[in-house]
Amino acid sequence: MTLFLNQLINGLHVGSIYALIALGYTMVYGIVRLINFAHGDILMVGAYTAVVLTTMLGLPFPVVVVLVILVCVLFGVLIERIAYKPLRSSPRISSLITAIGVSMLLQNLALLIFTPTPKPYPFSLNIPPLSIGGLQIGFTTVLTIVVSAALMILLQVLVAKSRAGKSMRAVSEDYDAAQLMGINVNTTITFTFAIGCALAGIGSVLYGLAYPTVSPTLGSLPGLKAFIAAVLGGIGIIPGAMLGGLIMGLAESLTKAYISSRLSDAVVYGILIVVLLFKPSGLLGRRTREKV
C-alpha cells in the first residue's frame, strides 16, 4: 500500500510539472489558435538562465527564481512580437511552421553558446524527505505539487475574476467582436504569452530541482508531453490542461512501476488515442467550448 501511494505521489510530481507547462500551450492556443512549439524551449531558457546567473554572478536562489521568471516572460513576449504577430492574419500553417522554427532556433543557439555537454542545475534543496505515517515524500515533490496547485488556482481566479482575465476570455471567444468592444487585443495576447511563460519559468525551476541536468534539448521532451497533456484534457481549456497533465504523470509513473518502463510512453500515447477516438475535443472539451 505504501509503495502504491509512493508511486501515486511520484506520478503527481511529474504530472504537476506537465500540467504547469501544458497551461502555457493551452492558453496560447485558446487565444490565437496557435500551437506554440517553442514553449518547451522556454523551459530550457529558464534552466540556462539559472545556470548563468548562479555560476557567473553567484546570486542567491530566491533572486535567481525571480530573474528566471522575468527572462522567460521576456523571451515569450519577444517571440510573440517578432515571430508570431506579423503572421497573425496568415494561414495557420505558417504560424505553426514558424513556431517549430523558433523552437529549433532556441535549441541551436543554446547548443552554440553552452555546448551539448550537460551542465548541473545550480541548486538542489538538500532537505530530508518528509515522513507522513509510513510514507516518505521528497521535499522537492511536495514543493512541486503544492506550488503547481497554488498556481493553477491563482490562474483560475485570475481568468475568472480579473479584468485582464475577462478580456482574455472575450478574445478567445470572438477575436473580432472583442476588438469591436474596445478590448486591446494585442495587449491581451501579449499578456497571455507572458502568463504562459511565467508559468514555464516556474516550471523550469521545479523541473531543474527534480532533474538537475541542463542541456540544450532539455525542453523538447517535457514540451511534447505537456502538449499531449493539453490535447488530452482538451486544448484551449485551462482545467483540461491540469487534468491532462496529472493523468499523464500518473499513467507514466504507474506503468514504469508496475508494468514496464519500456511501455510507459506507449501507455500514455495509447490513452491519448483512446480519448481522442471517443472525445475528439479532449476530456473536458465541449461542443460549445468556453475557451481560456
Place this chain on the structure above:
Amino acid sequence: MKKRAWVSLVLALILGLSTLSTIVMAEDTVKIGGIGVLSGPYAVYGLAVQKGVNLYIEELNAAGGINGKKVEVLWEDTRGEANDGVLAFNKLVQNDKVVGIIGPVLTGVTRAVAEYAADENIPMITPSATAYDITTDRANVFRTCFLDPFQAVQMARYAKDEGLTKVGVIYDNGTEYSKGLYEAFVQECAAVGIEVVATESAAYGDVDFKSQLTNLKNTAPEAVFLPYYGAEAALMLTQANDIGFETRFLGADGIADVVDSIGNKQLLTKMTYSDHFSTQADSQMAKDFVAAFQAKYDEEPSVSFSATGYDAAVVLCDALAKAGPEMKFEDTIAAIKATDVEGVSGKITFDDHNDPIKSAFIMTFDENGNKLFVKMQNP
C-alpha cells in the same frame, strides 16, 4: 644520350643507397608501428595513447632497449577514419617492415585494421578498442583495455568482498553498454552468491527514475548497480536522495564524468565505480608512471588510455624480447599469449579470447566530487 645515362646512373645510386640505408637501419633498431587518431575530434584518445607508448619506449631505450637494440615507434595518424587506418597499416607493414603494431585507438578503425592484420598474422595490440568481436578468431590481435562486461564482473566481486548480500539493479534497455554490464553483473552475482533482489529498467533518454527507484527502495537492497553514464547517474543519485533512498551505488567507467553533471556533490560519496586506471594507484610502477608522465609532458595522465597505451608497449616489447633475435611474427604472438607482466594498470595476462585478465581500479568520490582511489580489484 649521354645526359640520360648520367641521370639513370644517379638514380640507380640513390636507389641503391636508400635500400642500403634501410637495411642498415633495420639492423640497429626494432621498429614498431603505432596507429592512432592523432588529429580531429577524437585526437584526445590517440594522443593519450601516443604519450603513454612513447614514454615507455623512451624508458626502455634508456635501459638498453630490447636485447641491446634501440626501439623506434613509427606513428601514423588515422584521423579517426577506417580507410586511413588501413593505409597506415599497409605502409607500416610493407614499407617499414615493422615487427608489431600498437593501435589503432578507436573501435571502428581497429575493426577494419584487425581484418588486414589477421591476414598478415602480425602481432597487434590495441590499447583502447572495447568491442568484443575485435579479437574474436584473430590469434594475433590483443588488447590491453578491459571489456565493458568485465568491469561488471569486477564490481560484483567487489560487492562480494564488501560483504554485500542483497543488491538491486537499474539499467537502460536502450544502450548496449548498459545492457551488457547489467547482464554480466547479474551473472557474476549469481556465481559469487549475491542475491539480486530487484531489477528495474528505464528507456533510453528518460529523465524520471523515481518510479523505479521507489520500487528498488521497497526491496531494501544494500547497494544498487547503475551501469550508466554520468548525466543519468547524476539524475538518479539526486532523485534517490529526494525520495529518501539511503543506499550505496555501484557503477562502471561511464560514471567517471558524473561529477560534471551533478550539483549536490555530497551525494557522490555513496558512489563506487570501476575504472581503467587511477593516477592515485598505489603500486610502485603506477606511481613511477604518473611521476615520469608528469615530468615528460607536464600534465597528469588523466585519460586512462595513456596507461593502457603504456601497457600495450610493455606487453609488446616484453614479447619481442622473448621472441628471439629474428622477431618472427608467430614467436612474438606466442610470447604475447603467454604474457605475465606487471603493467601500470595492474598485472596482465591474456585469456583464450586475447582479452586481458587484469585489475580494475575501484574508485569513489569525496564530498567535493574529487576522485578517490579505493583499491585494486584483482581478477
